[in-house]
Amino acid sequence: MSKLKRKNTINGNAESSIALLYSSSEENEEELFWENINEPYKSILEDCYYLNEEGKYNQLKQITNSIKYNRINYIKLGLQLYQVKYYHLYKNEYKSFKDYCEKAVYYPVWRANQVIDSANVAIKLIKLGFNIIPQNEAQARLLIKLNEEQLMEKWQEVLNTYEPYKITANRIERIVFGEQSFKKGTLKLPIKVITQIEFKALENGMSAGDLITKMMAGELTINYDGCVETRVIDNENYRENPTPEMINQWEKDLQKLAFQERSIVDEFAEDLAEEVKNTVTDFKKVIKKCFLKSFFRTIVVNPH
Incomplete structure (x- = not known):
């Protein structure tokens, strides 16, 4: 790139973006610092270099159209x-x-x-x-x-x-x-919980508010493995008219959940209780109730 090795003197602050385009590499004073760096950075800085060289002769209309173009790129x-x-x-x-x-x-x-x-x-x-x-x-x-x-x-x-x-x-x-x-309201939650909600929402291409709203409306559930699933059946109908097979499976799942030495419910409840510095026993009752409600939704959506 010998044609680029000509050095121009730029007036003003030596740290300005234009001045930096004309600075040498540490290894070779005859080369511009961006001549041997990786793409896409090399191409964008080369474009900027030529843009500045040509800009001395451009009309305002040309530059204005270029700015508009880049804004909607x-x-x-x-x-x-x-x-x-x-x-x-x-x-x-x-x-x-x-x-x-x-x-x-x-x-x-x-x-x-x-x-x-x-x-x-x-x-x-x-x-x-x-x-x-x-x-x-x-x-x-x-x-x-x-x-x-x-x-x-x-x-x-x-x-x-x-x-x-x-x-x-x-x-x-x-x-x-x-x-x-x-208009947005506020909800006081532990930072750890807010971070998890925001991460799960981001992972699924929605806002935290959308994720919570859809969960409250029963439009989606989060399984134990962290996967988000959209409800595709009428849960109300299943709860009101469950099949014998579903009732049997619910009983097995509840038995398994109730007699685990340390269940997921306990761990979930105690973690949250610790976050808000509440009394574990009292707070666990509230969380267990919410968690079991969520659990029922999950097994109704995904009957065995």
């Missing part, structure tokens, strides 16, 4: 992820799309799918004739679940309500989901 990112997924481009090197996302581009697969869906939202809005679209993936993500009619209506409402530079993800959320649903 999540569309391109989503399309690239979709290509890898749809055409199974990962199959020769990775076990699955999930494996590819985690090991190649450092995305949990649910986030990669969100970016794909967000790009789809942006393309739909452009097709619908909007000149202003969500400026980042976080904004577009809030519109994913809307059908085309709702998407057009809600995005137009966003544009009618706010100047483009005032549009934020929070403001979009208020318009899409309503002011009331945007």
Whole structure:
């Protein structure tokens, strides 16, 4: 890369991003420090170098269009992820799309799918004739679940309500989901429990609030192995009209649970009791009641 070995003198702070682009490597003063580093960092810094060289001669309109392009570049990112997924481009090197996302581009697969869906939202809005679209993936993500009619209506409402530079993800959320649903209450829980809830929610591509809401509504359960399962049967019907086989299995499971020397219920209850510095005996009664309720839900969803 001899054409890059020319050193320019940059006025101003030597630690500025532009000045750093012209700094030498420690091994060779004739080389720029980024010439021999790994991808994708080499390519992005090379692009920045040439961008600065050409920028001296660019018109403001060119630079402005480039800035706008980069702000909505999540569309391109989503399309690239979709290509890898749809055409199974990962199959020769990775076990699955999930494996590819985690090991190649450092995305949990649910986030990669969100970016794909967000790009789809942006393309739909452009097709619908909007000149202003969500400026980042976080904004577009809030519109994913809307059908085309709702998407057009809600995005137009966003544009009618706010100047483009005032549009934020929070403001979009208020318009899409309503002011009331945007209000959040508080719940005092041990930090350890909150961390576990947030991790489990993140692992399954939802917010902590969504996870708890779905569990309370009985839409999903968390098994003993930590796997989240969606309910696919009418549990109320099963509880009111259980088969003899189900009753027999329930009795066996309860017997096994009750006579374990140290049951899962005890461990679960005592851990939580310790977290909140409560009296173990009193708090265990409450936790056991909740845990058994959850246990019944689990075995109804997954009858043996």
